Amino acid sequence: MRLSEIIKEIQKLKPVEQHRLKEFFITSLSSLSASEPVFQEINERKNKEGYTCTHCNSKQVVRFGKYMVKVGLKEVERQRYRCKDCKKTFTDVTNTPLYRTHKPDKWIEFIKCMLEGYSLRKSAELIGGVHYVTLFYWRHKILAALNQMDFDKFSGIVEMDETYFLYSEKGKRNIKDRKPRKRGGSSRFRGISREQICVLIARDRQKSTFSGVLGRGRLVKSQLEEAIGSKMSPDNKLCTDAWRAFSTYAKSKGIKEHYRFKSDGVERVRGIYHIQNVNNYHSRLKGWIQRFNGVATKYLDHYLSWFQFLDIIKHRSDSGSISKMIVESCLFPINETYQSLRTYEY
Numbered sequence: 001m002r003l004s005e006i007i008k009e010i011q012k013l014k015p016v017e018q019h020r021l022k023e024f025f026i027t028s029l030s031s032l033s034a035s036e037p038v039f040q041e042i043n044e045r046k047n048k049e050g051y052t053c054t055h056c057n058s059k060q061v062v063r064f065g066k067y068m069v070k071v072g073l074k075e076v077e078r079q080r081y082r083c084k085d086c087k088k089t090f091t092d093v094t095n096t097p098l099y100r101t102h103k104p105d106k107w108i109e110f111i112k113c114m115l116e117g118y119s120l121r122k123s124a125e126l127i128g129g130v131h132y133v134t135l136f137y138w139r140h141k142i143l144a145a146l147n148q149m150d151f152d153k154f155s156g157i158v159e160m161d162e163t164y165f166l167y168s169e170k171g172k173r174n175i176k177d178r179k180p181r182k183r184g185g186s187s188r189f190r191g192i193s194r195e196q197i198c199v200l201i202a203r204d205r206q207k208s209t210f211s212g213v214l215g216r217g218r219l220v221k222s223q224l225e226e227a228i229g230s231k232m233s234p235d236n237k238l239c240t241d242a243w244r245a246f247s248t249y250a251k252s253k254g255i256k257e258h259y260r261f262k263s264d265g266v267e268r269v270r271g272i273y274h275i276q277n278v279n280n281y282h283s284r285l286k287g288w289i290q291r292f293n294g295v296a297t298k299y300l301d302h303y304l305s306w307f308q309f310l311d312i313i314k315h316r317s318d319s320g321s322i323s324k325m326i327v328e329s330c331l332f333p334i335n336e337t338y339q340s341l342r343t344y345e346y
């Protein structure tokens with residue numbers, strides 16, 4: 001059929017059908033124009049120091065034909081590679097969140113929904129054609145990748161503070177010991193107990209940030225060493241609250257300048273030394289995480305990485321932020337599979 005004939009046919013449609021056709025074209029054409037530059041950037045960032053084998057890290061990699069992917073309405077061609085050492089083939093997205101996906105364009109829409117803070121159900125409605133349970137897996141594949149974003153060393157002043165989240169098995173089936181708590185709930189114990197999960201935020205004034213789960217119960221020195229030991233040096237100037245684990249840690253690390261601030265709030269600032277940046281970070285984090293009505297402890301690290309990423313992009317959901325999130329999450333290999341994520345709910 002010629003185009004002029006197609007147009008004639010379109011003119012015969014009812015207005016509401018014409019409108020649907022228009023929407024169909026806009027969605028499929030814009031998904032192509034949105035996803036191709038992103039894919040291009042993944043390709044360039046990944047291979048900026050030459051090709052590397054995804055399976056064995058060998059540099060003995062050759063290009064090995066093309067494969068086709070459907071994006072929107074169009075088929076596009078992508079590069080495949082082969083490793084001369086382990087003989088396996090791979091692509092730029094092997095073992096990334098986009099691996100084996102048949103809907104690369106829908107991922108971009110989903111990232112936008114994540115940045116907007118929409119629930120999985122609402123996201124599924126907006127995207128169309130993807131079940132919200134599938135989106136739960138997409139969410140955690142992306143977060144498992146972002147969780148690997150890292151930096152080398154802290155510099156200068158480092159603020160540290162711990163905060164606690166209630167232990168939660170949200171979504172786990174057959175909880176035997178006790179009735180599942182709904183919506184976070186409250187602990188059976190006063191103060192800090194094994195029911196509480198310690199989260200550390202450490203941040204220097206360049207905003208290099210560590211945010212991660214240290215374990216159950218009160219913060220102890222060995223957890224600090226394990227979590228951030230490689231990033232700290234004796235030259236760092238440490239600002240913390242008065243909890244003794246920080247002092248023993250600073251001593252063992254040979255840190256000469258350690259500024260402690262009691263939580264009674266009498267002295268909050270000593271010149272340029274304070275812990276207000278991490279304290280603010282805590283309260284923004286706690287405010288943000290409320291929308292999930294309790295997070296399974298198993299996934300707390302994922303949500304901490306999510307918030308950290310939002311903090312980096314200043315909570316903007318423009319196209320620059322969308323492509324940054326998808327590109328960054330495709331730079332790290334992930335082991336999470338549908339199987340490993342399956343036992344928890346959404």
Ligand SMILES: [Zn+2]
Nearest residue numbers: 053056083086
């Ligand atoms: Zn290899």
